[in-house]
Amino acid sequence: MKRRTFLLGGGLLASLSLGATATNASLADSVSSAADFRILNEFNRTANLVANPSTPDTLSAHTWTTSDVTSDVDIDTIEVDYDFGGAEATFENVDSEDTASDPGDVIVELTRELSSGVDRSIINVNDDAYSGSSAVFDLSGAQTTNIVADPNNPNLSVKINADDPGAGIENPASAGSYTPTLTLTNANGETVEVTADLTLVSGQSFFATTITDVPATYAVNDPIQVDYEIDNTGDEADTQDIVLLVEGTQEDSTSVTLDPADPPATGSLSYTPTSSDGASLSLTVESNDDSSSETITKGNTFTLSLDPDTAGATDAIHTWSADTVTESEFNDGEDVDTIDVDYSDNSQGSTLNNLNETDITVKMTRQLDSGPDRSTIDVNSGDYSGDTATFDLSGIFTTDITNDPNNPDIVVTIGDSDDNTGAENPSQGSYTATITLNGENGSSVSDTVSYETT
Known part of the structure; x- marks a missing residue:
């Protein structure tokens, strides 16, 4: 039995007993928590590198993945080097924007240990432009960037040009096999290098x-x-x-x-x-x-809430709401003419007895000449009873619905809490109800939802 001693960070010593058949992999496992940048060059850390396309002299999306690195100290930078001594890949068509609308061409994802538990997240890369055969990706200091083992995924991935067909690594000009390197530097200035195989083949379409x-x-x-x-x-x-x-x-x-x-x-x-x-x-x-x-x-997905949802309540406020209404005719300017609600559900659902137009509130987002408008739409005179009703919208209003990113496109409220009016809830149980928006030119959108009384 051989005994080997390694110097760890902070002057600590670790002794490992290795049999004659011990491998680099078993060594890595044996020092799993201590291996984070402090035992160097004891095994060859490697990554899987996928290049799309893998043809010479083309712009290509490169994705590195590895589970060979852990670090309990935050990672500051990741350097990628494609200088192959006379041949090279280049970064002229790669940049990092680090904005919500444009994350740039570099996406770094790693598995971290946070106070809330293990987390797998995309890490922001500070704004930069790159050139030549190597690039240093500066990770945002606003995020925790330690790396812990991930049993279900590679614990580190670096994607260069994940989505933009006009960007990417320009592959070397000749077919062949190359060995680029990935170097991580942590907040203590310690580094670890990971290698990968890059094989380019001529005579391929992509x-x-x-x-x-x-x-x-x-x-x-x-x-x-x-x-x-x-x-x-x-x-x-x-x-x-x-x-x-x-x-x-x-x-x-x-x-x-x-x-x-x-x-x-x-x-x-x-x-x-x-x-x-x-x-x-x-x-x-x-x-x-x-x-x-x-x-x-x-789209056209409504929710129905009851306040209260108590079985048998006689003045329950029923609120129908849809975040997005996608009926193309409405979006192209067709007014919504009437709104039907149907609670029949085998004659067991809610009822609308003794209600009239003053108990109905309709709000929608409309596109007017002056711009988007969110107003209450008048409902023409009507008395309602039973488990179905049609709410006739006033013709003096423009009622074409446009999408509203900040509010539901349409909300229909049955009942008025100030006047203690509302629908009568059925007995305790689960039910379905249907709402239909009818356009002035005959088109319609409809959705059936489930609701419960307690």
Whole structure:
């Protein structure tokens, strides 16, 4: 049995007993908590490096991932070096903006130990522009940047040009195998180096894929158009199928043929949502080489709250609210004419007896000549009873709905707390109710929601 002693930071000594078959990996495991930058060069720390595309002399997205580094001291900088002694990759088309709207071309993600527990987060990179064959990514001092082990993910990833097809590492001019390095420096000035293998191959196509436009929201039975751009950034012509995946399932496809000298191909794929789709949809346009994804949320989704929600309450305020109304005719200027509510639910739901137009409040966001306006819309005279009602909006108001990022697009309140009026709640249980917005030209949007009384 061999015994080896290593000098740790702070003058501490650690003794490890190693059998004849001990490996670098077992050594790393044995010193897991102490290995954070203080035992150096005892094993070769490596990373997995994926280059898309992996063809020479092209702009490429590079993604480094590794689990070979931990540090209980915050990381200050990460340097990436692509100088291969006569050949090099360059950073002229890479920058870091560090803003909410533009995070730049560098995304650093690591697993941290916070007071609240283990956290996996994207770390801000301070604003900078880069050039030459190496770059130093200066991590934001506003965040904790220690690194702890992650059993489910690499504990460190560095993505250079994750999304922007006009940016990235420019790969070396020749095919071959290269060994770039990643050097981390912590707040104590200690460093550790990680190496990776980069292999470039000539004679390949690479269909870089970008979603250029999707709607902000979707509605059931209203087709979604997903616009895309495909650019062959490789060095060989090819024909590939471009597919649309919705929640991971292929729903549409087309064939694209591109020579590297051709301009990017543009087009659209589509999907028609169904009632079984959830509150959001993940949309992915995928080639054989690359993919681009967006997530959109369901519009025309109402909530219904009861105050109080007590079974049998006779003056309960019912509030219907929708954050986004996506009916295209309304958004293109069609006024909402009437609003129907239906509590029937097998004649067991709420009732609206002894209510009239003074008990109904309708607020919506409208686009007027003077700009966006959020006003209370008058309801024409009407008396309501039973479990259904139609609220007839006053024709003297413009009632086309526009999206409001700060408020629900529309709120319909049944009942007036000042006058002690409202709906009558059914007996204790779970129920459904439906609201329908009817446009002046015959279009409509509808949503059925669940509610409970206690």
